[in-house]
Structure formats: C-alpha cells, structure tokens
Amino acid sequence: MLYDKDNWGPAPSNWTRPHLLGLEDLSAEEITLLLDLANRFRNDVLDSPDNKRKIPLLVGKAIVNLFFENSTRTRTSFGLAGRRLGADVVDFSAATSSLSKGETIVDTAKNIQSMGIDGVVVRHVCPGAPQLLAKNLKNCAVVNAGDGTHEHPTQALLDLLTIRRRLGSLQGLSVALVGDISHSRVARSNIFALLKLGAKPIVCGPSTLVSHYWEALGVRVSHSLDDILPEVDVFNLLRIQFERQVVRPFPSIREYAHLYAMNSERLARCKKDALILAPGPINRGVEITPDVADGPQSLILEQVTNGVAVRMAALWATLTAAERNAQ
Amino acid sequence: MLYDKDNWGPAPSNWTRPHLLGLEDLSAEEITLLLDLANRFRNDVLDSPDNKRKIPLLVGKAIVNLFFENSTRTRTSFGLAGRRLGADVVDFSAATSSLSKGETIVDTAKNIQSMGIDGVVVRHVCPGAPQLLAKNLKNCAVVNAGDGTHEHPTQALLDLLTIRRRLGSLQGLSVALVGDISHSRVARSNIFALLKLGAKPIVCGPSTLVSHYWEALGVRVSHSLDDILPEVDVFNLLRIQFERQVVRPFPSIREYAHLYAMNSERLARCKKDALILAPGPINRGVEITPDVADGPQSLILEQVTNGVAVRMAALWATLTAAERNAQ
Amino acid sequence: MLYDKDNWGPAPSNWTRPHLLGLEDLSAEEITLLLDLANRFRNDVLDSPDNKRKIPLLVGKAIVNLFFENSTRTRTSFGLAGRRLGADVVDFSAATSSLSKGETIVDTAKNIQSMGIDGVVVRHVCPGAPQLLAKNLKNCAVVNAGDGTHEHPTQALLDLLTIRRRLGSLQGLSVALVGDISHSRVARSNIFALLKLGAKPIVCGPSTLVSHYWEALGVRVSHSLDDILPEVDVFNLLRIQFERQVVRPFPSIREYAHLYAMNSERLARCKKDALILAPGPINRGVEITPDVADGPQSLILEQVTNGVAVRMAALWATLTAAERNAQ
Numbered sequence: 004m005l006y007d008k009d010n011w012g013p014a015p016s017n018w019t020r021p022h023l024l025g026l027e028d029l030s031a032e033e034i035t036l037l038l039d040l041a042n043r044f045r046n047d048v049l050d051s052p053d054n055k056r057k058i059p060l061l062v063g064k065a066i067v068n069l070f071f072e073n074s075t076r077t078r079t080s081f082g083l084a085g086r087r088l089g090a091d092v093v094d095f096s097a098a099t100s101s102l103s104k105g106e107t108i109v110d111t112a113k114n115i116q117s118m119g120i121d122g123v124v125v126r127h128v129c130p131g132a133p134q135l136l137a138k139n140l141k142n143c144a145v146v147n148a149g150d151g152t153h154e155h156p157t158q159a160l161l162d163l164l165t166i167r168r169r170l171g172s173l174q175g176l177s178v179a180l181v182g183d184i185s186h187s188r189v190a191r192s193n194i195f196a197l198l199k200l201g202a203k204p205i206v207c208g209p210s211t212l213v214s215h216y217w218e219a220l221g222v223r224v225s226h227s228l229d230d231i232l233p234e235v236d237v238f239n240l241l242r243i244q245f246e247r248q249v250v251r252p253f254p255s256i257r258e259y260a261h262l263y264a265m266n267s268e269r270l271a272r273c274k275k276d277a278l279i280l281a282p283g284p285i286n287r288g289v290e291i292t293p294d295v296a297d298g299p300q301s302l303i304l305e306q307v308t309n310g311v312a313v314r315m316a317a318l319w320a321t322l323t324a325a326e327r328n329a330q
Numbered sequence: 331m332l333y334d335k336d337n338w339g340p341a342p343s344n345w346t347r348p349h350l351l352g353l354e355d356l357s358a359e360e361i362t363l364l365l366d367l368a369n370r371f372r373n374d375v376l377d378s379p380d381n382k383r384k385i386p387l388l389v390g391k392a393i394v395n396l397f398f399e400n401s402t403r404t405r406t407s408f409g410l411a412g413r414r415l416g417a418d419v420v421d422f423s424a425a426t427s428s429l430s431k432g433e434t435i436v437d438t439a440k441n442i443q444s445m446g447i448d449g450v451v452v453r454h455v456c457p458g459a460p461q462l463l464a465k466n467l468k469n470c471a472v473v474n475a476g477d478g479t480h481e482h483p484t485q486a487l488l489d490l491l492t493i494r495r496r497l498g499s500l501q502g503l504s505v506a507l508v509g510d511i512s513h514s515r516v517a518r519s520n521i522f523a524l525l526k527l528g529a530k531p532i533v534c535g536p537s538t539l540v541s542h543y544w545e546a547l548g549v550r551v552s553h554s555l556d557d558i559l560p561e562v563d564v565f566n567l568l569r570i571q572f573e574r575q576v577v578r579p580f581p582s583i584r585e586y587a588h589l590y591a592m593n594s595e596r597l598a599r600c601k602k603d604a605l606i607l608a609p610g611p612i613n614r615g616v617e618i619t620p621d622v623a624d625g626p627q628s629l630i631l632e633q634v635t636n637g638v639a640v641r642m643a644a645l646w647a648t649l650t651a652a653e654r655n656a657q
Numbered sequence: 658m659l660y661d662k663d664n665w666g667p668a669p670s671n672w673t674r675p676h677l678l679g680l681e682d683l684s685a686e687e688i689t690l691l692l693d694l695a696n697r698f699r700n701d702v703l704d705s706p707d708n709k710r711k712i713p714l715l716v717g718k719a720i721v722n723l724f725f726e727n728s729t730r731t732r733t734s735f736g737l738a739g740r741r742l743g744a745d746v747v748d749f750s751a752a753t754s755s756l757s758k759g760e761t762i763v764d765t766a767k768n769i770q771s772m773g774i775d776g777v778v779v780r781h782v783c784p785g786a787p788q789l790l791a792k793n794l795k796n797c798a799v800v801n802a803g804d805g806t807h808e809h810p811t812q813a814l815l816d817l818l819t820i821r822r823r824l825g826s827l828q829g830l831s832v833a834l835v836g837d838i839s840h841s842r843v844a845r846s847n848i849f850a851l852l853k854l855g856a857k858p859i860v861c862g863p864s865t866l867v868s869h870y871w872e873a874l875g876v877r878v879s880h881s882l883d884d885i886l887p888e889v890d891v892f893n894l895l896r897i898q899f900e901r902q903v904v905r906p907f908p909s910i911r912e913y914a915h916l917y918a919m920n921s922e923r924l925a926r927c928k929k930d931a932l933i934l935a936p937g938p939i940n941r942g943v944e945i946t947p948d949v950a951d952g953p954q955s956l957i958l959e960q961v962t963n964g965v966a967v968r969m970a971a972l973w974a975t976l977t978a979a980e981r982n983a984q
C-alpha cells in the first residue's frame with residue numbers, strides 16, 4: 004500500500020541545506036524542523052493506521068550507502084528509510100571497492116556521483132570525510148552517517164525525537180550522557196543539539212573517558228553516576244567503544260560496570276519517570292543490565308523505530324534541497 | 331509487467347501461522363495448503379503466459395534476510411520471491427553485523443523488527459534460533475531458512491512440490507533420501523512432511539551417517555543403495571556436508587561414490603520413471619554423476635524454480651497471518 | 658518521476674543478439690545501434706529535463722550481477738542501469754557463493770537461471786567464462802562485464818560514446834591507448850570497435866606491456882608517448898594492472914610515470930582539443946597527473962555517466978532479444 008504523496012505536501016522551503024554533515028552548525032530552528040518532519044513520517048507513514056507505509060516522495064532518485072566502516076544497523080536503517088521513500092538504494096562497501104586499487108575517496112565519490120546518484124550516505128573513520136565529499140560533489144546530497152569521533156547527526160536526532168515524543172519538549176531537561184564520551188561522535192552530536200534546544204546535558208564517566216574540556220561549552224561534567232542519579236530526566240548510556248581505544252581506560256569491565264552500569268538498584272534511586280536511552284548495540288551487563296534494558300522506562304527500541312523516521316526526514320530534506328540548488 | 335492482484339484473491343484464511351519454523355508441527359492440510367499456493371505462484375506468475383511475473387501482494391512490506399551462515403543460493407531465492415511479491419528485501423549478513431560487537435541474536439532481531447520489518451528470513455547454525463526469534467518478535471513473520479541440523483522447511487516443500495507436479499500425489503510413493511542423513515536438516519524436514527502426506531520414506535547411506543533412530547518414526551533404514559534401487563519412485567540425493575562433520579564418516583570420497591553415487595548403471599536398475607532430486611549445490615561425481623544430473627529423469631533445476639514459488643507462498647502466507655494477528 | 662514508456666517505442670528489431678559477449682564479433686552497424694540507443698538513454702532519461710530518470714522498460718525482469726572478481730564500480734553501474742529500467746537487480750558475490758562448496762560455474766549459472774532470471778551480468782577471471790554461460794543458459798541474456806584479459810565490451814562502448822558525443826564521429830580519429838595493453842581487456846575491446854568504426858588506434862607503452870602482435874590487425878604500435886603527442890585526437894590512459902602482473906614490467910612506477918604519465922607539460926604539446934579518457938580507478942601521479950585528470954580536456958567523469966547509459970542500452974537490447982527468441 005502506498006501513501007498518496009499528493010496528501011503529503013512539498014518539502015519545507017525553509018530547509019535549504021543540501022547536506023547534513025553535523026548538528027554543530029545547525030540552528031535550533033533547523034533541528035526542530037527535522038524533528039517535526041521525522042515525527043510526521045513516524046506517525047503518518049511508519050505507524051500508518053491503514054498500512055500505507057511507503058510514500059513515493061523520492062521515486063527515480065538513487066541513493067548510495069558509502070560505508071567505509073562496517074555498520075549493518077545504521078546502513079540497514081538508512082536503506083529502509085530510502086526505500087520507504089521510493090528511492091533506489093545501492094550499497095557500496097569499502098571492502099570490495101576500488102579504494103584497494105589506490106583510488107582517493109574524492110575520486111570514488113565523484114565517480115559515484117557521475118553515475119547519476121542523488122544522495123550519498125557516508126560513514127568513514129576519518130573526521131571530516133563527509134565535509135570533503137560535500138565540497139567536491141555537485142547536485143548531490145551528502146548525509147553523514149558517522150565520521151570518526153566527530154559527529155553522527157542522525158543518531159543524535161533520533162535520540163532527541165525519542166525524548167520529545169515522550170516528554171513533549173527538551174527545554175530545561177537534564178540529560179546525562181554516560182560512558183565513553185571522548186571516543187563518542189554520538190555524544191558530541193547530542194551535546195550540540197541538546198544545548199541548542201535548551202536542555203542541560205551532563206557528561207558522566209571515568210576521568211579517562213570524560214574530559215573537563217566540555218565545561219567550557221556549558222556542559223556539566225561528573226565522574227560519579229551515583230551522584231547525579233536523583234536529578235537526571237534522561238540517561239543516554241553509551242557503549243564502551245573497545246574498538247576505538249588504544250590504551251585501556253579502566254582496570255576492568257567489571258569495575259566499569261560496578262561504577263557506571265545502569266541497573267535496577269540505581270534506577271530505584273532515579274526520578275520515577277527517568278528515561279533510559281542507549282544507542283545500540285548494547286552490551287548487556289556492561290553499561291546496562293538486562294532488567295533495565297527490557298524494562299518499562301527503556302526507550303531503546305523506540306529509538307530504533309525513530310531512527311528510520313529521522314533518516315527519511317534527513318534524506319527527503321537534503322535531496323530536495325540539492326535538487327532545488329541544481330535548478 | 332505486473333500481475334493484477336485483484337485477480338489473485340485474498341490470502342487463505344485457513345492458514346493462521348505467522349511463522350514457518352519447521353514441518354514437524356504442521357498438519358497435512360497446512361502442508362498441502364502451502365503446496366497448492368506455491369503451485370499457483372509457479373503456474374500463474376513465474377510461468378506467466380503473458381510475462382506478468384511480478385504480483386504486488388506485499389507492496390510496502392519490508393523483509394530482511396538475516397543469514398548467520400553463508401548461502402547465496404537460498405538467500406537469492408528468498409530475495410527473488412520477496413521482490414516478485416513487490417516487497418522491499420534487505421540483506422543483513424552476519425559478517426558485517428553488530429554481533430561482532432557482542433550483541434545477542436535476540437537483540438539483533440528486536441532491533442531489526444523495530445525498524446519496521448514485516449518478515450525475517452533466518453538461517454543460523456544453532457537449531458532453534460528461528461524459534462527463539464519467533465518467541466521474541468511481535469507482528470513480524472519469521473521463516474526458517476535452515477537452522478543447524480534441525481529443519482529447512484522451504485527446501486522440503488520445494489522437493490514435495492517438484493514430486494507432486496510430476497506424479498500428481500505423494501500418497502504411497504517410495505521416496506529415498508540418500509546420503510548424509512544425520513547432518514541433514516533437509517532430510518529431517520522431508521521425512522516429517524513425507525510421512526504426513528502418506529509417502530513411504532527410506533533413508534539410505536553408510537551406518538555412520540544413517541541412524542536406526544528413524545525406524546521408531548516409521549521410516550525404513552537401508553545401508554545399501556543397490557538393494558533399494560528397484561522399488562523406489564523418487565531418489566533425493568543429499569550432499570555430503572563436509573563442513574558439518576567432525577570425524578570422517580567414510581574412508582574416502584571414492585568409496586562413498588562407489589557405494590552411493592547415482593550413476594547411469596544404477597539408474598538402469600531403477601523403475602523406468604524413477605525421479606532424481608538433489609538439493610544443490612551438487613558434487614558431480616560424488617553423490618551423482620553428470621549424465622544422471624543432466625539426464626531426462628533429473629528434476630534438479632525444476633526444484634530450483636519451484637523453490638522461488640514455495641518461498642513466495644511461505645512469505646505471503648506468514649506475512650499476511652502476522653498482519654491479521656496484529657490487528 | 659517515471660518516464661512514460663509508451664513514448665519510448667519498442668526495442669530495435671535489427672538487434673537480434675541475446676548476449677553481449679564482446680565487440681570482436683559485432684558489426685559496425687551493431688556497435689552503432691548500441692551507441693545510438695545509449696545516447697538516447699543519456700539524453701532523454703539520465704539527463705531528463707523534467708527529472709524523469711527512471712523508465713519502466715524492464716519491470717518484472719530480474720537481473721543477477723554474477724561477479725567472480727571484485728568490482729564495486731562496474732557492479733554499481735550495471736545495478737543502477739538495471740534499476741533505472743525498472744528491473745529487479747540481485748547481487749551474487751563469489752565470496753559467499755556455493756562455489757566454495759565445489760559447484761561448477763555452469764551449475765551455478767543454471768541454478769540462477771532456474772530461479773527465473775532474465776539476465777546475467779558476469780565478470781570472471783577466466784577469458785571465455787561469459788561464452789560458457791551463454792552456451793548453457795536458455796532464454797536468459799548474458800552480458801560480459803569483463804572476462805580475464807579478453808574483453809570488456811561495455812567499457813569500450815562507453816569510451817566510444819564519450820568520444821562520439823564530443824567529436825560527432827569516430828571516422829578517421831587517431832585514438833591512442835596508453836599503458837598496460839597486454840593485460841587489458843579494455844584495450845582489446847576498444848581496438849576491435851575503433852577499427853570497425855573507422856578510427857585509427859595506436860597502442861603505446863613500454864615494450865614489456867605493448868606487443869607488436871597488434872600490428873597484424875592494423876593497429877599502430879609505439880613505445881614513445883612523446884613521439885605521438887602531436888598527432889593524437891584522443892588519449893585513453895589505462896591503469897597499470899599491478900594485480901594482473903607476474904613479472905614487474907618496468908623498473909619503477911616513477912620511471913613509468915616519467916615516460917608515460919599524461920601531465921600538463923605533455924598536454925601542451927598535444928593538439929589543442931585533444932581529449933583525455935581513462936577507465937577508472939585512476940592512479941593519480943602514475944598514468945595521469947591531477948591537473949590533467951581534473952582539467953577541461955578530461956572526460957573521465959563523462960565516461961562514468963555514459964557507462965550507465967551504455968549498460969541500460971546493453972541490458973534492454975539483450976533482454977528483449979532473449980525474450981523474442983524464447984517465443
């Protein structure tokens with residue numbers, strides 16, 4: 004069943020960016036516009052009461068998933084978002100690409116663009132890779148799906164959408180990002196957006212993973228989860244990114260879990276309606292215990308659903324802006 | 331060209347299962363219903379006289395191929411079946427998945443479901459993995475594409491459909507499963523279904539690969555292919571699953587082929603119309619010689635075509651049942 | 658937006674080949690027919706003024722990309738071409754295929770065909786593999802996407818289309834193929850087609866990579882790029898195929914670049930309008946310097962765009978011919 008696109012209306016004219024590279028440069032209005040759009044995709048299309056879960060807004064458009072780092076989850080989410088909009092989605096994995104023949108990333112991207120691609124979703128280990136592509140591609144939208152430890156804008160947007168759908172607004176909320184902040188592009192994108200939307204972010208974790216640098220931006224820093232439990236509205240429990248760490252930042256996983264895992268004992272000391280978020284994949288028993296992950300305050304699977312909605316919004320907004328710019 | 335779905339009619343109301351996990355639990359009526367449906371897909375869509383080989387019964391539905399074991403063949407067959415029904419099909423391979431980051435299979439499945447997936451086709455080395463997913467997923471069909479040495483229901487259904495299309499009925503037929511029975515989920519699914527539909531299965535192979543356990547279920551056991559040649563209506567020649575064996579079950583491949591390969595000399599001692607089936611990929615010269623594999627009694631490629639039809643039937647039946655249950 | 662296929666007209670009746678295996682056997686008329694068709698796809702669909710970049714000529718058809726050698730670029734180009742024609746495209750990678758279970762390539766292909774595939778795009782390290790498949794498949798088009806050092810017809814066609822779109826005709830043009838001629842299927846396909854269309858090909862490179870064998874076919878051989886600079890209309894700068902070489906054919910990459918790289922100094926000694934082509938991926942600084950690759954005479958990215966158009970033409974022509982033959 005297809006949603007009648009004539010009932011949907013045109014893309015928002017006050018969104019003019021052909022690329023979504025990060026949240027640091029967006030205004031509060033732009034972030035709110037994307038969240039509103041994503042919320043509409045969630046309500047009207049993904050949760051369509053009459054099962055019209057596909058809306059042909061991007062028919063004839065081609066999108067390439069250009070993933071230089073492995074990620075089935077984010078790649079699948081973007082792939083589904085593109086397909087629900089009627090676009091053709093092609094996966095381009097680094098392992099089998101011409102990069103192993105010595106091609107530069109810009110040449111790879113220009114080649115892809117020359118094949119008539121309308122949008123590129125890129126994940127790369129190097130911070131700034133999406134910016135580099137955006138500078139070099141014409142008439143082609145670039146959406147950052149994670150660049151090194153820099154930004155991961157759609158992940159932060161889906162976190163915000165999940166909070167907003169439950170609590171109405173982000174204004175004045177105390178949101179704790181717990182765990183591996185220094186290696187986390189998710190934390191960075193979240194902090195930029197939370198500050199713009201009037202929330203009060205706290206970063207929390209061992210001193211080896213949470214720098215005091217953030218205080219200069221107006222973010223509170225805490226090294227004790229137990230201390231902040233009673234005052235936080237939303238906990239976002241980040242994965243320990245073992246794969247990004249060179250030196251071991253804490254003595255053992257057990258010690259980390261002892262100090263920072265969200266478990267039912269800690270949850271009992273939180274506000275009654277405190278929300279639990281976590282960007283998957285979760286490590287059960289490390290940053291979160293199973294009873295909390297599967298409990299009534301956990302919004303982890305809501306985040307996944309909202310992720311498809313956010314990516315539909317990001318793809319539609321950027322591809323239509325890129326098309327307008329081309330004219 | 332698209333087949334007009336209004337001419338097709340609704341999904342069968344007497345199929346109520348949202349999952350197809352195995353044939354052991356199905357009734358003869360349910361198996362027959364799937365075979366009838368598959369036969370219709372084969373005749374009217376795949377062999378469409380006016381080339382209308384796509385029927386938009388599952389437009390707007392998303393199906394994920396969740397393969398934790400490699401299988402291009404079965405994955406491609408399911409992928410084509412889904413696309414011929416108009417669904418969006420996304421491949422999710424284990425090698426690049428978050429499982430390497432420590433995620434449990436249930437978490438992976440719940441995440442996929444939360445992305446708005448309507449059906450999961452799963453292959454896994456562990457018997458019971460599809461059951462585990464089915465128990466944990468809501469409003470999402472699960473189709474077993476092979477779980478360890480347990481079941482492979484669509485393979486058995488395509489075997490049965492191939493026999494039925496040629497011989498009209500399975501009632502009273504003598505069907506020999508030859509080869510590696512103890513490691514074969516194909517053999518198990520076939521035996522369950524053959525017994526229910528009134529056929530007389532024989533399992534045949536060296537004693538290291540064919541247990542007498544089967545006799546308790548009413549299956550005849552033979553260790554000599556030559557002995558049973560004259561009385562069998564259908565031979566299903568299974569691959570030796572070298573990749574599943576810990577101890578070598580016979581002295582050499584040459585010795586196995588000497589005793590159990592179907593060759594033209596043996597075929598001459600069979601019933602004149604005996605049929606030859608084999609679930610690919612075949613090892614030419616091991617369980618079957620090329621002249622037999624490519625000869626007029628071989629239905630090996632018919633099986634492959636019927637495989638797409640069976641998977642269309644399985645996907646349509648389970649996804650529509652899952653949708654009815656959700657309402 | 659979809660292009661109205663009724664405005665497009667039927668497939669050319671004077672194209673009768675169900676397969677495109679190479680250019681050696683095609684007539685000048687057949688090559689011209691494919692180029693004309695590709696040019697129309699480029700102008701009317703890919704560069705559609707009203708963004709109708711998808712034309713449903715192959716709806717209901719299924720195409721498999723059967724790549725036994727890695728190639729994201731060519732695979733993606735064929736994939737996009739098929740999707741722009743409305744076909745379902747399925748990737749079949751060798752790494753995860755049943756070939757590792759001992760299946761022959763012909764059995765693999767017959768299995769794929771039995772799944773109801775209408776076209777196979779094949780790349781294989783063995784020269785002749787596409788011919789072998791074409792001989793063994795019925796009612797299924799085979800398009801060669803590169804077989805060993807033999808042919809790569811769609812690459813040569815896109816080279817020719819790129820030249821023709823710029824210069825109007827190939828008649829009498831001096832076209833130099835520079836680099837690794839002996840390992841290059843691109844060079845072979847180009848030479849066959851250039852000779853048929855009245856151009857004058859020159860092969861140029863070190864004697865270890867450019868055999869005098871070509872002279873027998875009417876191709877000029879040169880070992881000095883500097884000698885031929887002033888007279889050449891089009892330079893096609895081939896990659897050094899390090900991955901295909903057993904013995905090192907020149908002392909160092911630096912020495913190769915010194916003698917054969919197209920740089921701005923050499924370009925200044927060429928005809929004022931000389932064109933630069935290169936089948937990607939390019940090695941910047943080896944066969945071409947960045948200023949030339951990105952300069953106004955370079956048509957490298959035009960080639961990529963024309964590649965999609967050529968593959969649309971090849972798929973549409975062969976699949977419709979295969980369908981006519983089946984009737």
